[in-house]
Amino acid sequence: MAHLRFKALEELSKRSAVKVEEPAEPISSYFGVNSFDLEKMKRTLAPDTFKRVKDAIENGKKIDVDTADAIAAAVKTWAMDKGVTHYTHWFQPLTGSTAEKHDSFFDAFAGLERLKGEALIRQEPDASSFPNGGIRSTFEARGYTAWDPSSPIFIFGNTLCIPTVFVSYTSESLDYKAPLLKAIEAVDKASTRVCRYFDRNVNHVTASLGCEQEYFVIDKGLYYSRPDLVMSGRTLFGHAPARGQQLDDHYFGTIAPRVLDYMKDFEIEALKLGIPVSTRHNEVAPSQYEVAPLFEEVNKASDHNKLLQDLMDKVAERHDLKVLFHEKPFANLNGTGKHNNWSLITDQGVNLLQPSSSARENLQFLTFFVNTIKAVHEHADLLRASTASAGNDHRLGANEAPPAIISAFIGQQLTAVLDELENNGNVEVEKGDNMYMKLGIDKIPEILLDNTDRNRTSPFAFTGNKFEYRAVGGDANCAGPMAVLNVIVAEQLQQFADEVDAAIEGGKEKRLAIVDVLRRYIKESKAIRFEGDGYSDEWVVEAEKRGLPNIKTTPEALEAYISDKAVALFGKHHVLSERELHARVEILQENYINKIQIESRVMGDLAANHIIPTVVQYQNKLIQNAQGLKDLGIDNSEIVSTIEKINKHLSNLKVAITNMTNARKEVNQIEDATEKAKAYCFGIKEKYFEEIRYAVDKLELYVDNEDWPLTKYRELLFLR
CATH class of the missing domain: 3.10.20.70 (Glutamine synthetase, N-terminal domain)
Structure with missing residues (x-):
C-alpha cells in the first residue's frame, strides 16, 4: 500500500492540464x-x-x-x-x-x-x-x-x-421520475386554482428549479490508492492536515489549471446537451468546486442534473481526475450539497415568489410565500426524510451544511411584514380593483433586490424570489426531495383555496377572505421560521421548545414516509400509493444498511490488513532502536513514550475491530429492514466508527511517513 501511495504521487508530479479546444463560435x-x-x-x-x-x-x-x-x-x-x-x-x-x-x-x-x-x-x-x-x-x-x-x-x-x-x-x-411528474401535476393544478383569485388568464403553473451542484475533484491515481474512496465514496480514515480550509483561501480563489480545463471540457459537452450551465467557482474546502445552471422546469432540471453528474464523471477520466459527489468525502471539511432553488412560474411569465410594485400582485406573492412556509411547517418530517441518506447523515449539521432540524429563513424585512400582518395589519378595499394594505406591504418594491440576507445554516431559505432547499445531499437525485416539496405545497394550496372559497360563499369579500386565512397561517406556522445560527446549541434547545423535529439519522427519518399523514397525502394527490411508499422505505433502508455494511467491512479490512501490520512493523523498529540506545547508555525515553502511545491506540483499535465484527454478525440476523437499519446505525456506525477512526488517525501521526500505507489528506486535497 505504501508503495502504491508513492507511485501515485510520483505519477501525479508528471501530470499536466489536458488542453481543451474551446469552440471558436459563440455558445x-x-x-x-x-x-x-x-x-x-x-x-x-x-x-x-x-x-x-x-x-x-x-x-x-x-x-x-x-x-x-x-x-x-x-x-x-x-x-x-x-x-x-x-x-x-x-x-x-x-x-x-x-x-x-x-x-x-x-x-x-x-x-x-x-x-x-x-x-x-x-x-x-x-x-x-x-x-x-x-x-x-x-x-x-x-x-x-x-x-x-x-x-x-x-x-x-x-x-x-x-x-x-x-x-x-x-x-x-x-x-424517481414518475412520482415527480405526478407531484408536478398536483402543484400545477393547486397553484392554478389559487392564481385565478388574482388572474383568470392563468391556465398552468410550472415548478422551476435551479440546482447548484457541489463536488470534489482529486487526481485519479490518488483516488485508486485509497480503497475506502473506491469502495464507499468517502475516506474512512485520514488525519486532518495542518492546513485545511481554515484560511478560507480556496473559496472563490483562482481555479487550478487542471481543474479549469476539466471544467471547460464538461461544460462544453453539457451545453451541447442543452444543459444551461452558467456558473463555476471554487468552494470553501480544498479541491471543492461548484457548477450551477440556469433555472428550468423542475422535471427537466432534475434530469439534467443526473445527466450532468454522469457527464462530469466520464469527462474526468479524460483528465486523469476523479469527481466525488459523496456528501462527506473528507472528515472535518465542508460537505457536498445540492442546493435546490425552487419557485413557481405562471404561463403568463409571472414568478409567484417575486414581490412586486402592485398591491394586488404583492397579495399574490404573500399568498404563495405564506402557503409554502405553512407547507414546510406541516410536513417538516417529510422534507427531512427526502434528504435522508447514509452520506447526508455525515454532512447535515457539520461545517457548511444546514442542521437536521428543518426550519425556514425569510430575512428581517419579510419577517417584519408577516409580523405586521399577524398582529396589527388590516386591509381596506378601495373602489375599483385597488386594495390598500395598512401594513407596508405595498412598499415591498423598495427592497426587491436582495430583500433577504443569506443564511447558510438554514435548510430552507427564501432568497429574494425563490426558496433555496439547502439540505439536499450532493449525490442525491433532485427528483426525490422535489417530489416531496411540490406535493406538500400542492396540498397546502388546495387547503387554502378550500378555506377561501368557503369564506367567500359565506359572504366575505374575496381579498379580505384571502388575508384572513393568511393571517391565521402566519400564526400557525411561526414556529418553523428561524433567523439565527442553525449551528448553535441554543437553536437545538429552542427548536425542541417549538416542537420541531430533530431527526439526525436516516433510519429514523425515513419512517415519516409511512406515517398515516404521509400515506393520506401522497394517496390523495395520486403521487405514491401506500404500497409504493412502504416499498420505497424498505428500499431506502436496505440501501442504508448496505452502505454502512460496506463501510464497516472496508474499515475492518484496512485496519486489520494494512494499518495494524504497518504499525506493528514500525513499532518493532522503534523497540529495537530504543533497546539500542539503552545499550549505548543514551536516553531513549522519547522513543519509549512514543511506543507506549502507539501501543495504547493499537490495542484500542484491535478491540474495536473485533467488537464491530461480532456486532455485525448479530445485526445481520435481523430480518426487518427498519430495525436492521437502526441496528447498523446505532449498534455499529455510532458505536464503533468514530472509535476506530480516532485510533487510526492518531497512529497516522506516530508512524513514519515513509511507512504509512494510505495516501494522506494533504496529498489528496491540494491539486494544482
Missing part, C-alpha cells in the same frame, strides 16, 4: 445541438404532428401510434446524421444512479436501420435486479419504461437516450 451556435428539443421537433415534424407533441408536453395529452411513428422516424434520422448507432430508454431506478439498455437501430431481418414509434414509447428492460421493496418477486423480470415527452431526447456518445419513467408489471413506480 449560442452549439447550445443544445445534441438535444432533440422542441425547436428541432418543429423543424423536422409536420405541423399537425408537432402540435400533438406540444400538446402532450404542455397538457399531458397522450401520443397516438401515428404520432409516435412520425417522431421516431424524425429522431432516428437526426441521430444517425450525427453518427448514432444505438438507442436506449434512459431511466432513474431506485439505485440512485441512471440506467440504460442499448438497442441497435439496425434490423438485420429488414436489412435497414429503423426506430418504431412503439420502441420510442415503451420498452421492457429486465427489471429483476432493480430494487422494488417487495412489490414483485425477484424471479419475475418484467418491468416497463415509458417515454417522458416533457424531457428532451438527447445523444450521449453514440447512443440516442430517451428519458423515461420506470414501472413494474403491475404499474407501481420503481423510479
